[in-house]
Amino acid sequence: MENEPARMSSPVGARATVNGRTVDYFCGTSYFGLHGHPQVIAAARDALATYGVGTATAAWSPAHADVVEETARYLGTEAVTYVASGYLAPLVLLQALSDDYDLAFADAASHYGILDALRAVGKDVVLFRHLDPDDLARRLALGIHGGKRPLVVTDGVFPSTGSLAPLRAYVDALARYPNGLLCIDDAHALGVIGETGRGSVEYHGIDATGVYVCGTLSKAFGGAGGIVPGNEALAARVRRASRVPSGASLPSVPDAAASAMGLRILSLHPEMRQALWTNVRLVRDGLRTLGFDLADTPIPIVSLRGRRSINLLRVQEALARRDILVHHAPPHGYSDSPSVETLRVAVFSTHTPEQLDRLIDAVRRAV
Numbered sequence: 001m002e003n004e005p006a007r008m009s010s011p012v013g014a015r016a017t018v019n020g021r022t023v024d025y026f027c028g029t030s031y032f033g034l035h036g037h038p039q040v041i042a043a044a045r046d047a048l049a050t051y052g053v054g055t056a057t058a059a060w061s062p063a064h065a066d067v068v069e070e071t072a073r074y075l076g077t078e079a080v081t082y083v084a085s086g087y088l089a090p091l092v093l094l095q096a097l098s099d100d101y102d103l104a105f106a107d108a109a110s111h112y113g114i115l116d117a118l119r120a121v122g123k124d125v126v127l128f129r130h131l132d133p134d135d136l137a138r139r140l141a142l143g144i145h146g147g148k149r150p151l152v153v154t155d156g157v158f159p160s161t162g163s164l165a166p167l168r169a170y171v172d173a174l175a176r177y178p179n180g181l182l183c184i185d186d187a188h189a190l191g192v193i194g195e196t197g198r199g200s201v202e203y204h205g206i207d208a209t210g211v212y213v214c215g216t217l218s219k220a221f222g223g224a225g226g227i228v229p230g231n232e233a234l235a236a237r238v239r240r241a242s243r244v245p246s247g248a249s250l251p252s253v254p255d256a257a258a259s260a261m262g263l264r265i266l267s268l269h270p271e272m273r274q275a276l277w278t279n280v281r282l283v284r285d286g287l288r289t290l291g292f293d294l295a296d297t298p299i300p301i302v303s304l305r306g307r308r309s310i311n312l313l314r315v316q317e318a319l320a321r322r323d324i325l326v327h328h329a330p331p332h333g334y335s336d337s338p339s340v341e342t343l344r345v346a347v348f349s350t351h352t353p354e355q356l357d358r359l360i361d362a363v364r365r366a367v
């Protein structure tokens with residue numbers, strides 16, 4: 001059936017079984033393959049056997065307490081709020097901060113979760129041009145006067161193209177305004193970038209008052225659930241200002257246990273991040289030799305744009321015939337997809353050199 005999602009009948013990983021075939025899998029967001037890691041699966045299974053599926057809102061299981069502690073330890077924060085999904089995390093954060101800003105400025109290609117959150121909070125929103133600090137500065141100058149307080153919000157890493165938001169330039173643009181806030185949906189950066197995997201703030205060196213982060217455990221960390229890290233005061237504000245923690249069930253017990261184990265594995269094995277960066281470099285360098293214009297970043301989302309002579313849908317199909325899966329995004333197919341078609345190649349730390357060679361070779365033959 002057209003548009004039916006692919007059926008994955010193995011754990012997710014660099015090699016997976018999709019629609020009955022064994023494939024080299026370059027899709028999705030499990031950048032370390034942790035969702036299919038034996039220890040993650042075992043942790044989820046053990047917690048399920050011990051605590052059942054979940055606590056049905058009124059209480060927390062030890063698995064939920066554990067994931068909060070592990071997340072706070074991983075990110076080096078005093079507190080973490082754990083909520084139903086990463087999609088809801090920007091809502092929770094913006095609700096907690098809603099008394100501290102008057103006008104929001106959002107990257108025009110922000111993730112749907114950010115845009116829905118802004119709408120729900122209900123304050124005025126100005127969209128600035130995607131990834132453009134000069135446009136942000138212009139719009140701040142036009143919109144902020146008479147003591148108004150700005151809040152800038154953006155993805156840290158954009159999900160479809162892998163672009164990095166120029167956060168240092170946003171901080172500089174905000175510096176002219178007292179009490180300006182910067183909120184980052186770091187779903188694709190946490191666990192991946194920064195010296196110790198703490199995401200965009202660490203990567204750009206912008207750990208400062210007024211900089212806030214939210215994210216998810218459903219991508220690099222191999223689990224599920226939204227997170228809002230910060231200090232105890234922020235966690236208390238979340239409890240006061242947001243109805244999400246009391247109104248939406250937590251992720252299930254196996255989700256929490258899987259997430260906690262994923263966090264533990266990543267913090268015990270920094271070499272996994274090194275392996276990811278090595279693979280990212282190999283894929284970016286290899287595809288560059290085929291004429292694709294690719295930024296030199298450590299982001300495991302590699303986005304190929306069509307050239308006039310290349311039909312990317314045909315390229316994706318040619319790769320699929322060789323059992324290599326990449327994602328084809330039509331123009332404007334996702335929050336940050338550009339106005340032209342793209343192929344999204346997701347690189348995992350667990351892809352082998354042979355898989356990467358096969359990928360590059362298959363793209364070379366197809367273009």
Ligand SMILES: Cc1ncc(COP(=O)(O)O)c(C=O)c1O
Pocket residue numbers: 085086087088111113155157159185187188216217218219224225226
């Ligand atoms: C930038 C961004 N934020 C939030 C989310 C939602 O996270 P979750 O799927 O864990 O709800 C996604 C999901 O793809 C995302 O790409």
